[in-house]
Amino acid sequence: MIRIGIVGGTGYTGVELLRLLARHPQAEVRAITSRKDAGTRVAQMFPSLRGSVDLAFVEPAQADLRSCDVVFFATPHGVAMGQARELVAAGVRIVDLAADFRLADAAEFERWYKMPHACPELLAEAVYGIPEMNREAIRNARIVGNPGCYPTAAQLGFLPLVEAGLVDTTRLIADCKSGVSGAGRKAELNLSFSEASDNFAAYGIAGHRHHPEIVQGLGRRSKTPVKVVFTPHLVPMIRGILATLYAPLLDRDADLQALFEARYAGEPFIDVMPKGSLPDTRSVRASNVLRIAVHRPPDSDLALVVAVEDNLVKGAAGQAIQNMNLMFGLPETTGLEAIPVLP
């Protein structure tokens, strides 16, 4: 059994980790911490876990994280990097669901997250946690920076085109739409039901923290410079991200369907849809699957890719467990076989 610690378990990624790990045959959650709610039973805060999770939140100080095999950070940005040195020194491996270890360049991190990086030397060895891009490196990683929800969909959607050098990588557009849970478990007026339901809006056009992450990831696989226009939108639904991706084709004759099917052949969690079809977000609800369709819009020289994922699973907790499975030599799908909930 893998001994697991969770730091900051009161958000949606935390409860999703608990939901998935409680049914993971090799996982044993030893401790879950929360400054604010120490002492509270987990199942009292999340009645959906009654009968399945018999833990209480503990003070970070009282959690013996160093005796864990792996620690998940489901915290705000800046927490993981503060504890990473001590844990790594103790032989504990880390999966950070926040942004501390996503951007390889400390200056870039500082620019977007407005705080100095606490352990640049660990940042240098941290592995970016998209298995479909970094599988081998993740196996041996001591620290995995688990990707953002938008970047997972956007990168995996553009990836085959960029790797194949088929598109003008300086004119990419990612028009992305996310359910409200992507904003986290927060008491914010603009996220309240009366404000967010029966409504649709764009936001973050002037600059979103997931932007540099997308550019970095695609840049590593591209022979040419990568520029992306990234436009996030808020959808009145709980879970789900849909990314509508536009890329100018350099070769109009390429067989895009074959390209995508070849690139993702054998990937357990990537489903390339049949030619001509389109995925909807509910088709992956509560599962770790990402479904992709690639199209050629009429009267254009563009490739149009539509990718959907559950922002809390493949976009967060599920991918974190997929990474853990790799890090500990387990079959990659262990504990992640749940079928999407439809309707």
Next chain:
Amino acid sequence: MIRIGIVGGTGYTGVELLRLLARHPQAEVRAITSRKDAGTRVAQMFPSLRGSVDLAFVEPAQADLRSCDVVFFATPHGVAMGQARELVAAGVRIVDLAADFRLADAAEFERWYKMPHACPELLAEAVYGIPEMNREAIRNARIVGNPGCYPTAAQLGFLPLVEAGLVDTTRLIADCKSGVSGAGRKAELNLSFSEASDNFAAYGIAGHRHHPEIVQGLGRRSKTPVKVVFTPHLVPMIRGILATLYAPLLDRDADLQALFEARYAGEPFIDVMPKGSLPDTRSVRASNVLRIAVHRPPDSDLALVVAVEDNLVKGAAGQAIQNMNLMFGLPETTGLEAIPVLP
């Protein structure tokens, strides 16, 4: 033109007052106050009012409320009673959309709202603002306590039965369902989209502040003591209240349809639905109409009444304006003729 002041205009009842008054031919909103947002343009906070409302929020101190004909309090409980004496002394009439002037018994107010009443002598003269129950008294009132959203639907639904002495008033049940806007414009976790949507729950069973208001209102029209079991529920919709009301019949042969049609004949905002039909909340969305249907469930001795209203209009701002129209001798429907928005 009626010179109007609005105290505390940043909530949903405040913006709804502005939406309705901006198209009221006899209304002139002179000032709208907000401690927190003084200086902010109203249309900046509420883009829906761009081009229609050219006011900024002002400090309560700077608002010359005493030069108004009427002041609406769209504030938390406790504010109106603190300013009532001064305003009334200045000849300003008051419509309080909060609870300060709803409960005639100061002790009862104190018990439910956990604060002493600041002006019991004015409480004694305040009129409870349901025109269909108190029309004449409202015309001459200096202070109107505008009812709660649930009490409006529950009282108007039970009223014909209670007035006619047809039911056992000690065994009334009001199973009520409200849209989320009824909780106000608040940053609260339990009201967030991710918590409240695709979900349904009861709340406040142990005691809700609208309970004594319902009992008081019906008690005044009943020859027998009134007891009500009141169960509020939260519905994943923005606007609307539906009250499902159960009353044990003393006379099984009464013509309930005729009773309701007679009681509400000529009422401009009460629509008694045809026999056998049922109203839905969207049929009154954004309007001041309350629709009622009365039924006899099979194999029972109960009267079953279903009443729907828009909690922000007939349940709050619309009824407040209906009261204002009465207080200033205007046709009762002035500025309230809007047709429900469907779909």
Next chain:
Amino acid sequence: MIRIGIVGGTGYTGVELLRLLARHPQAEVRAITSRKDAGTRVAQMFPSLRGSVDLAFVEPAQADLRSCDVVFFATPHGVAMGQARELVAAGVRIVDLAADFRLADAAEFERWYKMPHACPELLAEAVYGIPEMNREAIRNARIVGNPGCYPTAAQLGFLPLVEAGLVDTTRLIADCKSGVSGAGRKAELNLSFSEASDNFAAYGIAGHRHHPEIVQGLGRRSKTPVKVVFTPHLVPMIRGILATLYAPLLDRDADLQALFEARYAGEPFIDVMPKGSLPDTRSVRASNVLRIAVHRPPDSDLALVVAVEDNLVKGAAGQAIQNMNLMFGLPETTGLEAIPVLP
């Protein structure tokens, strides 16, 4: 492995059976029939099953149902009773998710479903499939009538009070609210998003087919005659039923919390909530759990019970599998351990 046939798999109960059975360690779905969609791949109609279900719908005639151990009918009313004799004669056991085997009285069935019963002699032996009420009988049943969604919540909510003789069984009120999926996978105007969302309504007050089912089930456990007023409502959510149940108490001093905890002690799928708490539908979303809370409303002699379930799981497909587990001597929770999806 249990060899399973599913008749009529294109509705929501059908796809839910497939979702659950695909991960059931002892289940092997041999055939799934559909007249209309014979030949279509299941995963083409339900992309959520891509990669998990590798079956195509077949003509009922071509499905070798007699070689199955059990056949689930996820069909409209009237289909199961037409095939029951032949299947039972062949030694196949039946779980009917429709109403053919719910009402023990053929005349009552005929009255509510407007068709003669095709096999009254089998109706006589059929077992009503609520394990918490009929566990032993279900183990040996050849035919199980799987309950309706409303009746499951209403009966299990009232049951402890009725069995204990604590309430006036002639004055029960079940004010029930259901998500839209309860109406099935249908192209009906009143179920369309533009009609049903941001809206709330009651329906079926004049008589609902689940009414006699509730009365029958409670009547069997009651020493006194049972009368129930049943008021269904449609909630703008996909899954979930919440039943608000009112029962006049004969004994005001009874410890209701202790009564419910004792009655359901050891039940794997019934969760009696802690005193003073209330369940919401999302706390059981996509799981087979039914959560119950019992309260005493202030200033009343009523017991108030709130019960929640997922109408497609404990209210349909999940309970059907729970029954199958009992019928084949498997642990009752096999394949039903999934944790509710929240948010």
Next chain:
Amino acid sequence: MIRIGIVGGTGYTGVELLRLLARHPQAEVRAITSRKDAGTRVAQMFPSLRGSVDLAFVEPAQADLRSCDVVFFATPHGVAMGQARELVAAGVRIVDLAADFRLADAAEFERWYKMPHACPELLAEAVYGIPEMNREAIRNARIVGNPGCYPTAAQLGFLPLVEAGLVDTTRLIADCKSGVSGAGRKAELNLSFSEASDNFAAYGIAGHRHHPEIVQGLGRRSKTPVKVVFTPHLVPMIRGILATLYAPLLDRDADLQALFEARYAGEPFIDVMPKGSLPDTRSVRASNVLRIAVHRPPDSDLALVVAVEDNLVKGAAGQAIQNMNLMFGLPETTGLEAIPVLP
């Protein structure tokens, strides 16, 4: 008073016409037709109109449309062109809310709508009904082709850029999102609440009928050829369209904010938002306003425009009445002053 006939009033554009016209001071709806529902009271089908609309649907044959001043066609495509000759000959003016008179090229119409055009000679004189583009022509039009919902938002969003020759008109992208009511009042499975809510998807990528309409409209105002990639998406909300528009800039130094403010100065229904802000669909709910924001995404040479409208008002019935006001010399805003309903 303008004597009005409505052909096909049982859809959402029909009921929206009735809602708006019932409060239009110069409008008198003389007749509303429906083959299917002739004889039914309008208010019986749409309870929201109880007390406001006292008409019944009549057989098209029995409606004396020739005595009307104007006839609105709120019908499926193909109906208006069948009656246009007779009505125009009788001096009746026509506003078609369907597509019969939108595309100037009969061949193009035939290609997209799969039917020959019944009156090409009238098509030649028909005016495309976006007042902000064709105001003068509309005043004198005998036939107005009222635009589609998507094309209204897409054209008005791109228009200032295209007219000014500031963008590469061959590489325009319109990523559009619509509420479900845009699909009409239909009993279709994919529009049902259980299918469409808590979900998001793209559709019609291979070719949507609104595509040629957008290209035609912008082409008329462009000195260069126009190519648009148009990607519609379905949003789980009732009303509202949001268009996210991307246009490659030819001149990076242009003051886009000033351009848009100048282009739409004095337009009563176009609201250019302050620099840096973004509109949401609810800010125009149930009103005829279209709000636009123009941005320059970081690290790109694109203009990004976000436009929102209510698809049933500015996208359909409201714009039709705006056209009628122009055609009959009324102030353009008559009957369209309603303030958006928020929340």
